Amino acid sequence: MVSSPSVVAPPRRQLAITPASVILVCVSALLAIGMAVLYSASSRAVGGATGYLYKQLIFLALAIGGGWLMARIDLEQLRKFAWVIGLVAGVGLLLVLIPHIGINVKGSRRWLGFGGIRLQVSEFAKLAMVFCVSHYLAVNQNKLHDFVKGFVTPCAIIGGFAVLILAEPDFGTALLTGAIGVGLLFLAGGRLLFLLPSVALALMGFGLLVLNNPNRMRRILAFLDPEGSRAEGGYQLWQSLLAFAAGGIDGVGLGNGRQQQSFLPEAHTDFIFAILGEEMGLITTLLVVGLFVAIFIAGLMHVRRAPNLFQFLVVTGSLLLICLQAIINLSVVTGMMPTKGISLPFISAGGSNLLLMGLLVGIIINSARTWTRPRPLERKRALAEVVA
Numbered sequence: 001m002v003s004s005p006s007v008v009a010p011p012r013r014q015l016a017i018t019p020a021s022v023i024l025v026c027v028s029a030l031l032a033i034g035m036a037v038l039y040s041a042s043s044r045a046v047g048g049a050t051g052y053l054y055k056q057l058i059f060l061a062l063a064i065g066g067g068w069l070m071a072r073i074d075l076e077q078l079r080k081f082a083w084v085i086g087l088v089a090g091v092g093l094l095l096v097l098i099p100h101i102g103i104n105v106k107g108s109r110r111w112l113g114f115g116g117i118r119l120q121v122s123e124f125a126k127l128a129m130v131f132c133v134s135h136y137l138a139v140n141q142n143k144l145h146d147f148v149k150g151f152v153t154p155c156a157i158i159g160g161f162a163v164l165i166l167a168e169p170d171f172g173t174a175l176l177t178g179a180i181g182v183g184l185l186f187l188a189g190g191r192l193l194f195l196l197p198s199v200a201l202a203l204m205g206f207g208l209l210v211l212n213n214p215n216r217m218r219r220i221l222a223f224l225d226p227e228g229s230r231a232e233g234g235y236q237l238w239q240s241l242l243a244f245a246a247g248g249i250d251g252v253g254l255g256n257g258r259q260q261q262s263f264l265p266e267a268h269t270d271f272i273f274a275i276l277g278e279e280m281g282l283i284t285t286l287l288v289v290g291l292f293v294a295i296f297i298a299g300l301m302h303v304r305r306a307p308n309l310f311q312f313l314v315v316t317g318s319l320l321l322i323c324l325q326a327i328i329n330l331s332v333v334t335g336m337m338p339t340k341g342i343s344l345p346f347i348s349a350g351g352s353n354l355l356l357m358g359l360l361v362g363i364i365i366n367s368a369r370t371w372t373r374p375r376p377l378e379r380k381r382a383l384a385e386v387v388a
Contacts (some may be wrong), residue, residue, distance in 0.1 A: 019302035020368030026199070026291040026298075027346060031060065033288060034347035040255045041275040042268035042349060050351055052268060054266070059351035063358025070362030071369065073313055082135035086157075088189050092121040093164035110168045111352075120352035122165045122173045127359060129161040130317035133181050134339075137188040144189045151194040154185050166209075171216060172340030176328065177205065180320045212261035223338040239264040240271050240333050243278035244285075246370035251281030268349045270341050273333040279368055288347070289330065296323045299364065305371050315367045318360040 032381035033125060035056065095112060096102030102109035103118060136154055137144070144150035158181030166174040186195060210216045217224035222234030230238035243259040257279040260267050277285045295322040306312035322345050329344040331337040336359050343353045 018368060019298035020365055022298040023295050023302075023361065023364055026295045027357075030288065030291050030346035033280075033284070034272075034344075035060075036254060037272060037276045037279065037347065038268060038349055040257065040279060041260045041272050055351065056349055056354065057089055059354045060358075062351075063355045064205040065358075066355055067358035067362030067365070070359050071365040073366065075363070075366060075370070079131075079135055079310055082131045085128045086132035086161075089121070090160065090164065093161070093168075096121050097164075097167055108168050108170060110170055117351070119355075120350070122170055123352040123356045125165060126162055126173070126177050126321055127318075127356060128180055129158065129177055130314060130321070132157055132182065133184050134310050134313035134317060136309065137185065137313060141188060141309050144354065145191060147194065150190060151185075154181075154190070155198065158182065158185070169213075170341070171206075171210070171213075172328065172342045175340075176321075176325060176342065178202065180317055180324065183320060184317055187316060188299075188309060188313060219339045223335065226335055236265050236271065237335055237339055240274035240334055243274040244334070245283045247278040247285075249282050250286065251277075251279045254279050264353075268342075269343060270348065271330065271333055272348050273330060273344055277345070292323060292326045292330075292345075295319075297324070302364070302368065307368070307371060311367060311371075315364055318363045321360055322357065351373065 007192075035053065038056055039050075039053050089356070092112065095110045096174075101112070103111040103113055105111065106226065110120050110122055112121055128338055133154055136157060140149050140153075154183065158178055162174045162181070164176040165177055182195065182199060210220065218229075218232065221231070222229040222237055226234045226237045226241060228234070239259055243257070243264060246258065259278055260275050264271055264274060273288070276288065296319065297313075301314055303319070305315050324341055326345050328337065328340070328342050329348070332339055333344075343350050345353065345357050
């Protein structure tokens with residue numbers, strides 16, 4: 001009797017915890033928390049809680065679609081259009097400055113209208129700057145010791161975007177754009193001999209602009225003495241601090257907060273973290289901070305595997321756009337920085353920022369997919385070696 005050969009079951013694939021999967025889980029948790037607190041924070045806003053929630057859900061769907069598309073595009077192919085992307089963003093930044101084209105809200109021209117949808121151009125200009133600077137630095141990585149090609153030219157690219165954003169005016173986003181651009185230049189190997197003096201001069205110039213802007217100066221003074229200026233420029237920050245104090249450890253309960261009842265201006269946008277602190281308490285606020293820290297650490301672990309300088313800088317820039325914006329918002333709301341209008345990623349109301357965040361996460365997922373397998377040309381070479 002002939003025994004049949006034994007069938008060996010294929011080994012089971014073990015699920016590995018990758019940096020990209022950690023980032024996806026953290027982003028999903030932030031979105032869930034954001035939708036819950038947004039519903040409460042926007043209850044007294046124009047349009048009501050349901051209106052803001054529906055609008056945010058629509059942009060969430062667009063962000064997921066944009067992120068999925070970005071995750072499927074070959075970054076090296078997209079790189080060929082880096083200057084086109086930068087040019088389109090630059091034209092958009094110029095258009096918002098033109099009366100009757102750019103939408104003026106509270107003295108700032110930051111939006112373009114498309115039917116019933118408004119998009120904040122500066123949000124997407126930040127990503128365009130990352131693409132342009134990353135492409136330039138990758139092409140000229142052997143010339144970064146040169147003063148003109150390794151310093152003046154990339155700083156002109158960064159400064160061009162920052163100045164156009166500053167003209168809206170949007171001081172916070174301009175500062176964020178410049179900081180990330182200079183950070184990419186440093187990571188690419190830019191010389192500190194050039195960078196340090198220029199950064200000092202840029203900060204001095206930025207400080208002079210703030211000194212000559214009465215509104216920004218009131219915010220600085222309010223930051224230095226929130227209690228003493230609570231009746232004037234420090235009202236928003238003072239109410240934010242009261243919200244954290246009222247929330248305590250476990251919060252007063254979702255929907256039971258006092259600040260979202262028109263006491264805290266812009267409660268559903270820039271200062272939504274204060275509503276979260278009041279209604280969900282210290283435990284949830286620490287959870288949100290921990291999720292952003294986890295995204296940053298996972299991103300750092302991931303970018304070490306970049307196949308070239310361009311992709312390293314693009315993914316690092318995307319990571320910084322998420323985490324540095326979160327740091328600024330959290331610092332502003334807790335009184336550690338002067339007040340500036342920057343959203344909290346994945347949580348604040350705002351379709352443009354949510355759509356940008358979807359694209360940034362898509363870029364990170366894209367790199368996680370492509371960095372784990374050889375590119376088509378490398379596969380052909382490996383096949384040729386096997387045949388030979």
